Amino acid sequence: MARQPLTEVVAPGTAGALSKSQRAYAWIKERITSQEFTPGYRLVLSALADDLGMSVVPVREAIRQLEAEGLVTFKRNVGAHVSMVDDSQYRHSMQTLAILEGAATALSARRLSAADVRSAREVNARMIDALDQFDPPAFTRLNQQFHSILYQHCDNPRMLELVDAEWARLGHLRASTFSFVPGRAQESVREHENIVRLIEAGAALAEIERAAREHRFATLDAYMTRERPEQSLGGPAHDPHPTGGTQ
Known part of the structure; x- marks a missing residue:
């Protein structure tokens, strides 16, 4: 599935004011809430980092924030997935x-x-x-x-x-x-x-x-x-x- 560029997610003129982790957070969250990333979808940090054109570190920080909000589930030796719904x-x-x-x-x-x-x-x-x-x-x-x-x-x-x-x-x-x-x-x-x-x-x-x-x-x-x-x-x-x- 084609990825929506980050510039289409972050409001014009604001991208430069955000940190890389904030940009990654906004980009991933938008895809979860729009259900492009559906429940159970595996979030591969290296692939997300490539899509965003940044290192894995800010992506990992974004995933942690999304996990705190309950949108992402992280399991050791399994990785991160979009949380399932009940x-x-x-x-x-x-x-x-x-x-x-x-x-x-x-x-x-x-x-x-x-x-x-x-x-x-x-x-x-x-x-x-x-x-x-x-x-x-x-x-x-x-x-x-x-x-x-x-x-x-x-x-x-x-x-x-x-x-x-x-x-x-x-x-x-x-x-x-x-x-x-x-x-x-x-x-x-x-x-x-x-x-x-x-x-x-x-x-x-x-x-x-x-x-x-x-x-x-x-x-x-x-x-x-x-x-x-x-x-x-x-x-x-x-x-x-x-x-x-x-x-």
């Missing part, structure tokens, strides 16, 4: 994202401008238009764009870093949850409008956080109900709301 990983990432994104959205709410709110509504309108000829991956990209508008002004950089990391991890675990539960898409856009209305009305931050969090949990519940009925909301296997139910 439903528990997906569930844990969705639970984590629900909590982090809910908090980030609340912390960002008071900083959103009228233009930001308008942009969020425009993206949601595009999502509604896309329901007729449904393309789950495209819908998921719009979904991420919508949410990033709402949490972008969170003044906690560490929280933003974690939210972005979980979005990337979900991209590796599932190309689109909506491929599995397409009916959830219509409910999702309605919930989007509710979150925007709460922000617009200056609702209590706790209420905004709850709405954003429960929106994410609802998608998880829909998926688990279809794929693993015994693990859905109210099932014996787990509580998808680890903070104590629908708060």
Whole structure:
């Protein structure tokens, strides 16, 4: 398979500002999240280094970082592989994202401008238009764009870093949850409008956080109900709301 040049992955004008390990990290991660490197794919350091035009050392550093994020698995005498996917990983990432994104959205709410709110509504309108000829991956990209508008002004950089990391991890675990539960898409856009209305009305931050969090949990519940009925909301296997139910 033809490799995408590094210059097409790193934003123009920024490549020179990144270290070699950062460039390698961005290049490899992009291929994992786009599923060019699929679960189980063997990551041969020397081959990656040749593709990137650098030594093995920065590639090894990038692999270690990706291993810390759970995207890569490394075993002695076996080497590095793109991590395999199971439903528990997906569930844990969705639970984590629900909590982090809910908090980030609340912390960002008071900083959103009228233009930001308008942009969020425009993206949601595009999502509604896309329901007729449904393309789950495209819908998921719009979904991420919508949410990033709402949490972008969170003044906690560490929280933003974690939210972005979980979005990337979900991209590796599932190309689109909506491929599995397409009916959830219509409910999702309605919930989007509710979150925007709460922000617009200056609702209590706790209420905004709850709405954003429960929106994410609802998608998880829909998926688990279809794929693993015994693990859905109210099932014996787990509580998808680890903070104590629908708060």
